Amino acid sequence: MFNKPPMITAMALGQMPQFAAAELGEKKAETALQAAGLSPYFLEGRCGYIPEHSLAEFIGGVARRLGYDGLGLLWAPYLTVADYGTWGRYVLSAPDLGTALRRAQKEMQLHSNTDRVHMHVGYNVVTYSYDFGLKGHPSYPDIAYSAIAVILSIHRHFLGSRWSPLRIEFNIPKISIVSRIEETFGCPVSFGNESLRILFPSHTLGQPNPNMTQCGQVSRQDILRERVIGPPESLVQSTQDLILAQLSEHSISLDAAALSLGMSVRTLQRHLNDEGVSFRGLVNDALMHRARELLAVDGNSVGQVAAALGYSSPNNFSRAFSAFFGMSPRRVQKVQL
Incomplete structure (x- = not known):
């Protein structure tokens, strides 16, 4: 079984992103974050846990860009x-x-x-x-x-x-x-x-x-x-955390998740398959549970939730939601509200 990837609170970034922005400029600091599999959000925010590989890659990327030993x-x-x-x-x-x-x-x-x-x-x-x-x-x-x-x-x-x-x-x-x-x-x-x-x-x-x-x-x-749940204790949990972070940025990517974890796409897929799950399945789980949360927000329509989650139409979203939960988004919305 694959060992759990080392994960650390995003707060461990401390003032590093701000330092990078001050020395390199904000755009280059964002590029360094993205090259390490991290969101530009981390120039300001510090929520959740990140792979230690991404932390190390970000530090190495900034050092190379500055040319500083x-x-x-x-x-x-x-x-x-x-x-x-x-x-x-x-x-x-x-x-x-x-x-x-x-x-x-x-x-x-x-x-x-x-x-x-x-x-x-x-x-x-x-x-x-x-x-x-x-x-x-x-x-x-x-x-x-x-x-x-x-x-x-x-x-x-x-x-x-x-x-x-x-x-x-x-x-x-x-x-x-x-x-x-x-x-x-x-x-x-x-x-x-x-x-x-x-x-x-x-x-x-x-x-x-x-x-x-x-x-x-x-x-x-x-x-x-x-830190409600604490750091993830398995590759599946680590991948789920990365998907949730990507979801908040509207940019879900298998390539970016693999980069963050310091492995190839094929290796990540293989290890997830060994655990009985797939990246696509984890993404669908995240989308559906996020949809349920958004449907509970007063004033949100089914169409608005569908658009927020990147579905091409409310009908496509409703079919996917109904298949997952066994009831329609409108029915769930009535029950929750």
Whole structure:
């Protein structure tokens, strides 16, 4: 059985799309998003989950267009867990640094379906490591810099913006820009390690939140309300999420879905067939359930819903809807309203 594709909240894009738009121009930033299988919507919005392959491809595409080695270092100062919605607010509303880091570790399952965080508390030193689900991608070094920047934003919320760790260990080969990396993060770094991790003094774990008035005001249930289902746990669910995102953009495409997931169209079709479904069937399911939602909106006619979903005529839509649900759109509309 095919392993689930690594997926991550779209909020992990942080300020990257805005940075790309500022450096490249909005049109080129949109092109970089689309080339990675992402919608231009992500220049502003951050809803849902995206394939980590698309995230990595977007980062790599921007780096190539800028001709810049070490892009993750360039935008590291602008990345913060505060941009991660309720998840980030829950982490930053902890009473102390130790609790904040443990929250991030425990709730990583709501951030990504594959990424994990591990914390080891020694007598003098804490080791905090991050395991990204797609380490083999060529853009991984920039992803590693970005991940470190986001983790450090948690520490600096409690310890101040000038705080730096004892050392950062990268699980990438040594490269020529060591001095730039150390300057960006303000500490010594090493390479070729087994995991990506930050080392810092144990005594800092007890540092209280500088904004105590916000402590306890965000709960785990708030995250669940924002991220209702959580990250997809299978290829079928990941494909369904991509179809829903495409549907909102009125541009459903098998090619774009395969690109987002980092595989060929034929490979995606084969894996879906192995699961007993097809891309066309998943699209039809999405269209029909969206149709039912739109029919429940006061003032929407059957013709308007048909047009919104791309059907050539209300009659074609009605036939498809009736075949799927066993009753006509007008009948369903009367029942729902």
